[in-house]
Structure formats: C-alpha cells, structure tokens
Amino acid sequence: MPSSNAINGHLLNRAVLVLNANYSPMMICTARRAICLDYLRKVEVLVNYDEQVHSPSLSLHLPSVIKIRDYIRFDNLSVDLNRKNVIARDNHICQYCGVSKTALTIDHIIPKGKGGLDTWENLVAACKPCNQRKGDKTIDESNMLLNRLPKRPNRLMYFQKYVKDQQQNWRPYLFMEPFTIN
Numbered sequence: 674m675p676s677s678n679a680i681n682g683h684l685l686n687r688a689v690l691v692l693n694a695n696y697s698p699m700m701i702c703t704a705r706r707a708i709c710l711d712y713l714r715k716v717e718v719l720v721n722y723d724e725q726v727h728s729p730s731l732s733l734h735l736p737s738v739i740k741i742r743d744y745i746r747f748d749n750l751s752v753d754l755n756r757k758n759v760i761a762r763d764n765h766i767c768q769y770c771g772v773s774k775t776a777l778t779i780d781h782i783i784p785k786g787k788g789g790l791d792t793w794e795n796l797v798a799a800c801k802p803c804n805q806r807k808g809d810k811t812i813d814e815s816n817m818l819l820n821r822l823p824k825r826p827n828r829l830m831y832f833q834k835y836v837k838d839q840q841q842n843w844r845p846y847l848f849m850e851p852f853t854i855n
C-alpha cells in the first residue's frame with residue numbers, strides 16, 4: 674500500500690492549466706506549483722480536480738485550472754521553431770511512412786539546395802530511411818507522399834494534447850467546446 678506521502682507526491686505532479694488574467698491559456702504547471710501560487714495569492718483557482726491532497730493538519734483541493742490575477746504580457750500563441758517542436762507537432766510520427774517509436778530526423782520538403790526554407794510549412798519529421806530516400810529531391814521527384822500538409826502550430830494545440838479523461842474541465846478554456854452556463 675503506498676504511503677500518503679507517495680499519493681500526495683503523485684497528485685502534486687498532476688498537470689494544471691495556467692490562464693492569463695484575460696483567460697488566454699499560457700502554460701502548464703504542476704499542482705504543487707499551483708498550490709504555492711494560490712497560497713501567495715498570485716492566482717485564482719477556477720477548477721479543481723476531484724482529488725484532495727492531505728497533510729497532517731489540512732486537506733486541500735487539487736487545482737486543475739488557475740488564472741493569474743495580474744495580466745502578464747506574453748505572446749501566448751507562438752511556438753519556437755526547432756527540431757523538438759517540429760517532431761512534437763508531427764506527433765512523433767514520420768510524415769512519409771507513418772512509422773513511430775523510432776529516431777526521427779527533420780526533412781526539408783523543398784530541399785535547402787533548391788531554395789527550401791526553415792519554416793513550419795517546409796519542415797516535417799521523417800524517419801532516417803525516408804529522409805535518406807528523399808535526399809535532395811522534391812516530393813514529386815522522390816515519388817513520396819506526405820501524410821498531411823504541415824502547418825504552423827500554436828500553443829493551443831500543444832495544450833489540447835494534454836487533455837485526457839481527468840482534464841475534461843479544461844476543454845472550454847482551450848476552445849474545444851463552448852462554456853455552459855449553469
């Protein structure tokens with residue numbers, strides 16, 4: 674049987690959605706951090722998880738969505754263009770053959786030698802064999818097909834990937850469904 678500390682520790686690492694003062698999604702933090710920010714009166718808790726965390730002296734609701742009290746200037750929708758984020762956008766799947774759970778490289782759809790740029794629209798995750806097969810050829814020349822056209826992601830997509838069974842309450846805040854007024 675796990676100790677209550679182990680259970681608390683597990684719960685305190687639960688993901689919490691952090692909104693800016695204007696309700697735009699900003700980041701994900703741990704419940705531990707969220708409880709701390711709430712204690713310092715920096716945030717308002719909008720939604721709790723069903724679970725509580727316990728210490729010898731008190732029980733606390735586990736926060737799930739929090740909102741910062743003072744607006745922070747923050748370009749919340751841009752995602753840095755780098756290898757890690759291209760692979761995350763492509764769900765860790767080779768965009769040519771669909772293989773996953775393998776080391777992925779970044780392929781330029783229009784090769785650099787043919788004027789292809791480092792842009793979200795020109796970079797995709799590719800397994801090593803596909804990348805080698807494509808080489809310096811364009812899609813047409815290589816006779817290969819892309820699973821889907823790559824697009825510039827935004828942070829919203831990244832947050833939406835976090836939503837599992839326990840995060841259903843996040844959906845309205847991530848524009849995945851309208852707010853219902855009770």
Ligand SMILES: [Zn+2]
Nearest residue numbers: 767770800803
């Ligand atoms: Zn592949």
